Amino acid sequence: MNTLLVASEVKKTFVMHMRGGVELPVVANVSFSLKGGACAVLGGPSGVGKSSILKMLYGNYGCDGGQILVRHHGRHVDVASASPRLVLEIRRDTIGYVSQFLRAVPRVSALDVAAEPLLIRGVEREAAREQARGLFTELNLPEKLWSLPPATFSGGEQQRVNIARGFITDHPILLLDEPTASLDAANREVVIGLIASKKAEGAALLGIFHDTDVRNAVADHVIDVSAFAAGKAAA
Amino acid sequence: MTTSDTLEALAKAGIPAPEKPLLTVEKLTRVYGKRIGCADVSFDLWPGEVLAIVGESGSGKTTLLNCISSRLTPTCGTVHYRMRDGASADIYKMSEAERRYLMRTDWGFVHQNPIDGLRMTVSAGANVGERLMAVGNRHYGNIRGAAIEWLARVEIEEDRVDDQPRTFSGGMRQRLQIARNLVTEPRLVFMDEPTGGLDVSVQARLLDLLRGLVSDLGLAVIVVTHDLAVARLLSDRMIVMKEGRVIEAGLTDRVLDDPRAPYTQLLVSSILQV
Numbered sequence: 333m334n335t336l337l338v339a340s341e342v343k344k345t346f347v348m349h350m351r352g353g354v355e356l357p358v359v360a361n362v363s364f365s366l367k368g369g370a371c372a373v374l375g376g377p378s379g380v381g382k383s384s385i386l387k388m389l390y391g392n393y394g395c396d397g398g399q400i401l402v403r404h405h406g407r408h409v410d411v412a413s414a415s416p417r418l419v420l421e422i423r424r425d426t427i428g429y430v431s432q433f434l435r436a437v438p439r440v441s442a443l444d445v446a447a448e449p450l451l452i453r454g455v456e457r458e459a460a461r462e463q464a465r466g467l468f469t470e471l472n473l474p475e476k477l478w479s480l481p482p483a484t485f486s487g488g489e490q491q492r493v494n495i496a497r498g499f500i501t502d503h504p505i506l507l508l509d510e511p512t513a514s515l516d517a518a519n520r521e522v523v524i525g526l527i528a529s530k531k532a533e534g535a536a537l538l539g540i541f542h543d544t545d546v547r548n549a550v551a552d553h554v555i556d557v558s559a560f561a562a563g564k565a566a567a
Numbered sequence: 568m569t570t571s572d573t574l575e576a577l578a579k580a581g582i583p584a585p586e587k588p589l590l591t592v593e594k595l596t597r598v599y600g601k602r603i604g605c606a607d608v609s610f611d612l613w614p615g616e617v618l619a620i621v622g623e624s625g626s627g628k629t630t631l632l633n634c635i636s637s638r639l640t641p642t643c644g645t646v647h648y649r650m651r652d653g654a655s656a657d658i659y660k661m662s663e664a665e666r667r668y669l670m671r672t673d674w675g676f677v678h679q680n681p682i683d684g685l686r687m688t689v690s691a692g693a694n695v696g697e698r699l700m701a702v703g704n705r706h707y708g709n710i711r712g713a714a715i716e717w718l719a720r721v722e723i724e725e726d727r728v729d730d731q732p733r734t735f736s737g738g739m740r741q742r743l744q745i746a747r748n749l750v751t752e753p754r755l756v757f758m759d760e761p762t763g764g765l766d767v768s769v770q771a772r773l774l775d776l777l778r779g780l781v782s783d784l785g786l787a788v789i790v791v792t793h794d795l796a797v798a799r800l801l802s803d804r805m806i807v808m809k810e811g812r813v814i815e816a817g818l819t820d821r822v823l824d825d826p827r828a829p830y831t832q833l834l835v836s837s838i839l840q841v
């Protein structure tokens with residue numbers, strides 16, 4: 333199997349200037365790799381740094397050390413040191429992300445929120461919307477919601493818009509931050525199915541899943557984030 | 568082989584030419600007597616990129632924007648712009664006429680107060696048509712047609728085309744100002760607090776419109792705002808300013824979600840979460 337991402341010795345420490353410059357070491361020596369066709373899961377208790385790791389891989393948080401090498405457009409690039417422009421290009425074409433919470437944009441319909449990653453790639457609007465409709469149908473999102481902005485949706489409805497947005501493209505790497513947390517059993521099954529098809533297409537997935545059933549259904553291996561806990565590394 | 572020969576060879580081989588920055592700002596400084604307007608600001612802007620300049624009132628945002636857009640002469644520093652033919656030009660070494668032509672065609676400038684960017688006593692249609700005439704368009708029918716089309720794109724009804732903007736609401740005036748700027752298909756648009764004086768609901772509509780236009784037209788934009796939510800919605804990258812200097816710069820969502828500088832942390836923690 334081919335390796336699509338290698339994280340080595342990645343480190344994150346927050347410095348809280350509003351609280352007198354106190355340092356909050358989160359993780360250090362984070363090292364793992366992701367292979368195409370497999371789903372890895374970040375494990376460990378709440379607050380251990382799982383979401384922070386996903387955000388560093390996506391370029392949303394900066395790294396305080398280490399490298400995140402990604403195969404992008406046929407070459408290897410380091411997300412940790414990439415320019416803003418390159419990070420945006422990596423997000424457009426290589427790394428997709430389903431965030432834990434949907435960030436709603438005023439006045440934009442659920443359909444267009446989900447279609448946006450395709451529009452950014454230059455796909456024609458109607459074609460992009462058609463794919464979004466397909467995912468919404470699969471995720472049982474009531475059709476009467478499709479043309480409304482998701483700001484007023486329930487947690488589970490917003491999460492399904494977010495999932496559609498993340499799964500609409502064929503990014504080779506997909507990061508998932510608790511995508512099933514507020515879904516009912518039927519929709520959790522749908523997401524398990526979506527993850528299985530991404531794997532079959534050869535994508536490398538990395539997720540955080542609270543629900544043990546979902547985790548057992550999708551995980552090929554578990555990365556224990558407690559092992560990277562910054563306190564531990566220092567000891 | 569010359570550079571253009573090389574580029575041609577690459578193009579024939581199906582390899583796109585490496586993109587170059589549209590605008591390069593180096594060590595730009597403007598002082599007012601002893602007071603610093605902006606100091607030592609450098610950055611590149613790429614085609615199609617949206618850059619937000621944020622900071623509190625008095626931090627030098629407007630001074631910087633005006634120095635970049637040649638509306639205010641800098642004390643020192645340079646601004647290079649890539650012309651449509653691919654050549655890079657130092658905008659302060661151009662003739663006054665060349666600079667004015669650039670501002671009328673390839674650049675747009677959206678003022679916070681639409682009164683500063685519109686002619687209040689000529690019709691909405693003429694406000695838009697005037698920019699086309701300035702670039703040599705003389706056919707009345709074409710100009711009127713383009714004006715009506717642009718008014719529609721900024722959601723102004725066709726039956727308002729002969730009305731003067733002084734009869735328009737604040738939001739409509741701002742949309743008209745945007746149409747007036749975009750009708751010549753500029754590649755770079757400067758905006759100073761474009762949603763500044765507007766009610767929140769009107770702001771949301773304008774932001775939505777701007778987001779759509781910027782992505783449809785592939786515009787490069789430098790937008791000044793003190794509102795971090797506006798920066799989050801519109802921009803790819805941002806620059807945080809304080810007392811005329813750049814405090815932090817980077818990808819917009821990273822600066823907002825993982826701010827490094829003490830001042831940026833203070834700004835971000837001061838936003839009301841809704």
Ligand SMILES: Nc1ncnc2c1ncn2[C@@H]1O[C@H](COP(=O)(O)OP(=O)(O)O)[C@@H](O)[C@H]1O
Nearest residue numbers: 346358377378379380381382383384385824825
């Ligand atoms: N932007 C941030 N600024 C400061 N501290 C943060 C930030 N993001 C996360 N943290 C802190 O980092 C630690 C790890 O958080 P997180 O990565 O969300 O953990 P998990 O996803 O495992 O629950 C927590 O103590 C959290 O408060």
Ligand SMILES: Nc1ncnc2c1ncn2[C@@H]1O[C@H](COP(=O)(O)OP(=O)(O)O)[C@@H](O)[C@H]1O
Nearest residue numbers: 599602603604623624625626627628629630631
């Ligand atoms: N024409 C001027 N004469 C003197 N000082 C000025 C002038 N314009 C701006 N300043 C000063 O320069 C600094 C930056 O102002 P400005 O660029 O307007 O900031 P911002 O747009 O961020 O509010 C402020 O201290 C302001 O008082």
Ligand SMILES: [Mg+2]
Nearest residue numbers: 382383384540
């Ligand atoms: Mg988390």
Ligand SMILES: [Mg+2]
Nearest residue numbers: 625628629630
């Ligand atoms: Mg100002």
